[in-house]
Amino acid sequence: MSIHVHTPEWPSLYDPLIEFHNFEHHGPIQANGRYIYAANDVFRFTFYWAVIFHAPFFIAAGALAFVNIVYPAHRDVHAAPVKAPLSPLIPLTPLLSARSPDPLLSAPRAPRAPREERPRNVHRSRLTFALLTLLVFVCACVGTALVESAVVGYLLVALCRAARFNISTWVPAIWALIITSSSMLGAFPLVIDRI
Numbered sequence: 001m002s003i004h005v006h007t008p009e010w011p012s013l014y015d016p017l018i019e020f021h022n023f024e025h026h027g028p029i030q031a032n033g034r035y036i037y038a039a040n041d042v043f044r045f046t047f048y049w050a051v052i053f054h055a056p057f058f059i060a061a062g063a064l065a066f067v068n069i070v071y072p073a074h075r076d077v078h079a080a081p082v083k084a085p086l087s088p089l090i091p092l093t094p095l096l097s098a099r100s101p102d103p104l105l106s107a108p109r110a111p112r113a114p115r116e117e118r119p120r121n122v123h124r125s126r127l128t129f130a131l132l133t134l135l136v137f138v139c140a141c142v143g144t145a146l147v148e149s150a151v152v153g154y155l156l157v158a159l160c161r162a163a164r165f166n167i168s169t170w171v172p173a174i175w176a177l178i179i180t181s182s183s184m185l186g187a188f189p190l191v192i193d194r195i
Helices: 039-070 127-161 170-185 188-194
Strands: none
Touching: 039 127, 039 170, 127 170
16 A cells, blocks of 8 residues: 655544544555644644644733733822831841941931932833733744644654654644643642632
């Protein structure tokens, strides 16, 4: 049986039950199945699926940051200022003395007159900063998917070639879902610490 190598179009998903139903007397390649053989194609398929699965999480986080930057929480200007608690004296702290020859231990200087503060980033609006933040989240989504799919895609090719398996078009999709799930698990310790 000759294998003709043809890269299917992305996503080229098919009914996966043909791989598991009546396979005892059939060859490793099913008639209606679609398979990938080139390493770059496996990486490409894995990358596309990883971007699709990562995008909702990164865009949701970026949209939340966008909204928080554009519409910041307003402070209550009529609220009483919070006084800082008095800190106890720390043992072995040198006392300040006006007669000390050491300049580090001399009496504190008189406070300077407050300077007039200029508004920062006069030419940049909150909307610009919020859009840059959203762009950073989108770039992080693509970068994360790129690195993870490169590692997983090329490892899949190496393992399947060593075992002489054919790579179905479902394999990159499933592994992209696995790497997205494992990436999102990294957020849970931070959430649990806040509880």
